Amino acid sequence: xxxxxxxxxxxxxxxxxxxxxxxxxxxxxxxxxxxxxxxxxxxxxxxxxxxxxxxxxxxxxxxxxxxxxxxxxxxxxxxxxxxxxxxxxxxxxxxxxxxxxxxxxxxxxxxxxxxxxxxxxxxxxxxxxxxxxxxxxxxxxxxxxxxxxxxxxxxxxxxxxxxxxxxxxxxxxxxxxxxxxxxxxxxxxxxxxxxxxxxxxxxxxxxxxxxxxxxxxxxxxxxxxxxxxxxxxxxxxxxxxxxxxxxxxxxxxxxxxxxxxxxxxxxxxxxxxxxxxxxxxxxxxxxxxxxxxxxxxxxxxxxxxxxxxxxxxxxxxxxxxxxxxxxxxxxxxxxxxxxxxxxxxxxxxxxxxxxxxxxxxxxxxxxxxxxxxxxxxxxxxxxxxxxxxxxxxxxxxxxxxxxxxxxxxxxxxxxxxxxxxxxxxxxxxxxxxxxxxxxxxxxxxxxxxxxxxxxxxxxxxxxxxxxxxxxxxxxxxxxxxxxxxxxxxxxx
Amino acid sequence: xxxxxxxxxxxxxxxxxxxxxxxxxxxxxxxxxxxxxxxxxxxxxxxxxxxxxxxxxxxxxxxxxxxxxxxxxxxxxxxxxxxxxxxxxxxxxxxxxxxxxxxxxxxxxxxxxxxxxxxxxxxxxxxxxxxxxxxxxxxxxxxxxxxxxxxxxxxxxxxxxxxxxxxxxxxxxxxxxxxxxxxxxxxxxxxxxxxxxxxxxxxxxxxxxxxxxxxxxxxxxxxxxxxxxxxxxxxxxxxxxxxxxxxxxxxxxxxxxxxxxxxxxxxxxxxxxxxxxxxxxxxxxxxxxxxxxxxxxxxxxxxxxxxxxxxxxxxxxxxxxxxxxxxxxxxxxxxxxxxxxxxxxxxxxxxxxxxxxxxxxxxxxxxxxxxxxxxxxxxxxx
Numbered sequence: 121x122x123x124x125x126x127x128x129x130x131x132x133x134x135x136x137x138x139x140x141x142x143x144x145x146x147x148x149x150x151x152x153x154x155x156x157x158x159x160x161x162x163x164x165x166x167x168x169x170x171x172x173x174x175x176x177x178x179x180x181x182x183x184x185x186x187x188x189x190x191x192x193x194x195x196x197x198x199x200x201x202x203x204x205x206x207x208x209x210x211x212x213x214x215x216x217x218x219x220x221x222x223x224x225x226x227x228x229x230x231x232x233x234x235x236x237x238x239x240x241x242x243x244x245x246x247x248x249x250x251x252x253x254x255x256x257x258x259x260x261x262x263x264x265x266x267x268x269x270x271x272x273x274x275x276x277x278x279x280x281x282x283x284x285x286x287x288x289x290x291x292x293x294x295x296x297x298x299x300x301x302x303x304x305x306x307x308x309x310x311x312x313x314x315x316x317x318x319x320x321x322x323x324x325x326x327x328x329x330x331x332x333x334x335x336x337x338x339x340x341x342x343x344x345x346x347x348x349x350x351x352x353x354x355x356x357x358x359x360x361x362x363x364x365x366x367x368x369x370x371x372x373x374x375x376x377x378x379x380x381x382x383x384x385x386x387x388x389x390x391x392x393x394x395x396x397x398x399x400x401x402x403x404x405x406x407x408x409x410x411x412x413x414x415x416x417x418x419x420x421x422x423x424x425x426x427x428x429x430x431x432x433x434x435x436x437x438x439x440x441x442x443x444x445x446x447x448x449x450x451x452x453x454x455x456x457x458x459x460x461x462x463x464x465x466x467x468x469x470x471x472x473x474x475x476x477x478x479x480x481x482x483x484x485x486x487x488x489x490x491x492x493x494x495x496x497x498x499x500x501x502x503x504x505x506x507x508x509x510x511x512x513x514x515x516x517x518x519x520x521x522x523x524x525x526x527x528x529x530x531x532x533x534x535x536x537x538x539x540x541x542x543x544x545x546x547x548x549x550x551x552x553x554x555x556x557x558x559x560x561x562x563x564x565x566x567x568x569x570x571x572x573x574x575x576x577x578x579x580x581x582x583x584x585x586x587x588x589x590x591x592x593x594x595x596x597x598x599x600x601x602x603x604x605x606x607x608x609x610x611x612x
Numbered sequence: 613x614x615x616x617x618x619x620x621x622x623x624x625x626x627x628x629x630x631x632x633x634x635x636x637x638x639x640x641x642x643x644x645x646x647x648x649x650x651x652x653x654x655x656x657x658x659x660x661x662x663x664x665x666x667x668x669x670x671x672x673x674x675x676x677x678x679x680x681x682x683x684x685x686x687x688x689x690x691x692x693x694x695x696x697x698x699x700x701x702x703x704x705x706x707x708x709x710x711x712x713x714x715x716x717x718x719x720x721x722x723x724x725x726x727x728x729x730x731x732x733x734x735x736x737x738x739x740x741x742x743x744x745x746x747x748x749x750x751x752x753x754x755x756x757x758x759x760x761x762x763x764x765x766x767x768x769x770x771x772x773x774x775x776x777x778x779x780x781x782x783x784x785x786x787x788x789x790x791x792x793x794x795x796x797x798x799x800x801x802x803x804x805x806x807x808x809x810x811x812x813x814x815x816x817x818x819x820x821x822x823x824x825x826x827x828x829x830x831x832x833x834x835x836x837x838x839x840x841x842x843x844x845x846x847x848x849x850x851x852x853x854x855x856x857x858x859x860x861x862x863x864x865x866x867x868x869x870x871x872x873x874x875x876x877x878x879x880x881x882x883x884x885x886x887x888x889x890x891x892x893x894x895x896x897x898x899x900x901x902x903x904x905x906x907x908x909x910x911x912x913x914x915x916x917x918x919x920x921x922x923x924x925x926x927x928x929x930x931x932x933x934x935x936x937x938x939x940x941x942x943x944x945x946x947x948x949x950x951x952x953x954x955x956x957x958x959x960x961x962x963x964x965x966x967x968x969x970x971x972x973x974x975x976x977x978x979x980x981x982x983x984x985x986x987x988x989x990x991x992x993x994x
Binding site: 324 | 780862863
């Protein structure tokens with residue numbers, strides 16, 4: 121009996137450990153050799169002129185500030201890079217937040233001095249960490265850059281990013297511990313469900329939850345109920361609409377589409393928006409398949425079901441490591457169905473080179489996706505002051521993670537600092553002034569594509585970035601080529 | 613020459629004193645935490661309690677009755693969704709929703725217990741595994757069709773007025789954490805007492821008899837069908853209580869809140885603490901939760917780790933290695949390991965056999981029914 125129980129324990133333990141190891145397999149170890157090589161090349165190209173850019177402090181960014189004073193009717197424009205000036209008409213009355221409902225109204229309006237801790241919960245281990253963990257490096261890199269260049273007067277920024285493994289049940293614990301550690305604001309929490317599950321707490325506490333790294337529609341729709349929460353990615357419905365209209369141009373009215381989506385908030389929001397947009401564009405969704413978020417197996421059955429319908433195109437919304445798994449399995453499925461060669465549109469969260477090229481073993485060739493940032497690895501962008509600064513600082517820090525993913529973190533960091541700067545310039549840096557600055561700001565980050573801007577206007581416009589450029593991956597050149605021009609039809 | 617361990621007689625004043633000191637220490641720590649800890653620490657303890665409650669329920673089923681289940685996350689999910697839906701859509705009192713959720717869990721537990729009448733070991737595990745896989749699909753359909761949203765709101769349990777804890781204001785976050793903390797502790801305590809009393813009763817002996825030898829148990833008059841299905845039901849109720857706390861703690865839930873990984877965490881907590889011991893699952897749940905938490909917080913910064921492990925997301929890997937090492941060192945879990953070590957120094961001597969009955973007593977006893985005294989003393993100390 122004892123022996124059999126002992127054997128049972130060992131078997132059970134081994135099974136449990138096996139599961140843990142599978143979960144940990146998605147971790148990002150050293151998958152960036154190629155990236156590093158490319159980054160170095162780009163950096164060599166970008167070395168000249170880096171100093172000038174650094175002197176610009178925001179690395180070529182352009183800003184338009186909307187003064188929060190009630191009387192102000194004109195916008196103040198400051199052009200730090202000396203390149204572009206954007207002038208927007210300021211609203212007659214800038215949006216303000218009501219702190220009377222806060223658990224501690226005094227704390228929400230208290231001046232922030234000395235060090236400001238900026239917290240975040242991100243997947244640093246587990247399946248999605250492959251794609252997302254370099255975001256942390258980019259974010260921390262910009263905050264260090266801001267500190268080194270004294271971008272904020274008398275305030276030092278201290279990032280505090282903890283791992284929630286993309287598991288929404290872990291995010292409240294992480295956020296609670298960060299609040300207890302003295303975090304003043306949150307920025308760049310990754311994952312729709314992860315952000316949703318903490319926004320009640322953060323809004324009750326009146327702690328800004330800035331630049332959620334998800335394109336869920338809630339961030340733009342729920343401004344009145346959740347004023348302290350803002351998003352940063354282009355909303356998924358906009359991305360889905362842009363894909364549907366591009367697809368219509370490629371496969372024509374009446375074309376058929378198969379959908380492959382991850383079975384979580386992100387996949388469902390995206391999928392629902394695409395179905396609506398497809399119907400509006402005269403496309404027919406003929407088959408829908410899903411994959412569980414933690415499933416790392418090749419989606420053989422799902423692609424078999426899609427292939428059976430022979431759709432003209434596939435819209436794929438997988439997560440992290442599932443992106444290359446999907447592409448590789450699609451290549452196998454196409455090999456078994458010689459007469460079928462669908463166009464593939466993949467969510468831009470799969471657009472990292474790591475996912476579309478390195479891990480996909482070349483099967484990403486011809487895949488369509490989208491972006492709103494300059495590709496730091498594209499030699500055509502080497503002269504951009506923003507890219508130069510980014511590459512320079514990235515190399516100086518000796519980072520190794522995926523450069524594109526890191527650039528997203530950098531942009532979130534840059535936008536956060538811009539918001540803080542605007543709040544500081546409004547008089548007092550406080551949690552209240554920070555969220556008011558975030559919702560009354562037009563700003564062009566240094567890595568933004570032409571035509572792309574962060575623009576928020578109180579409750580009237582609760583979405584920050586709303587312009588996307590459709591692009592297509594070319595394996596031979598290891599580069600994306602743009603399809604058409606940036607679609608800014610959703611900008612308000 | 614090895615020294616003979618000191619014997620302490622069960623239920624002697626010294627044994628009671630040890631028990632009181634142990635229980636008192638735990639109570640002091642619990643009260644101290646509630647009065648001084650930060651909301652995040654209280655939240656962590658609440659989460660560990662949630663895991664412990666489910667593990668205690670699973671222990672009743674697996675540890676004492678020998679029925680394995682990898683589907684206990686489904687009961688937690690059912691209770692959490694029932695609470696979340698009834699509180700938000702029908703504006704039920706959360707405590708009423710608890711009662712209804714637990715009743716549903718009991719029914720589902722009994723139904724899922726039916727295959728256990730035919731299946732054992734890995735085959736039963738497979739059936740429950742299948743149920744765990746089916747749950748997310750059912751939950752997703754429910755969200756689509758009934759909630760008309762991709763997430764279900766939690767119950768956001770607020771402190772009851774008589775507790776004196778604030779619902780709004782500066783201390784609202786702390787007070788809510790304190791309230792959830794005590795709620796979880798009370799439910800854990802209740803679950804523990806239920807399982808302990810069952811274990812120490814005639815039913816408990818029947819459970820162990822079934823686990824060790826079904827045929828022998830049946831021959832001795834144990835109703836296999838009833839005992840096994842009811843045990844499954846009670847175990848499901850306890851797991852459901854754990855899910856109810858999760859619904860109270862989380863602002864939103866979806867179909868991925870209770871997955872197969874949740875069930876595996878329950879099993880890990882059980883095995884690490886020691887299955888078939890009363891406190892094992894509680895100890896295991898706390899050990900697992902806080903080691904995991906510590907590794908996630910600190911392991912990525914350990915640059916002394918060799919090669920690719922250095923400065924990376926190594927927490928799950930390290931946890932796995934620790935579990936393997938631990939199971940080889942302590943195959944009966946933490947509690948089993950500690951008991952083994954303590955036994956070298958001190959043993960709890962069972963209560964002596966009752967005095968042999970006189971012939972008159974014997975006659976009277978035989979008229980009353982089977983020999984209970986023999987069963988009492990022959991109780992297996994697992």
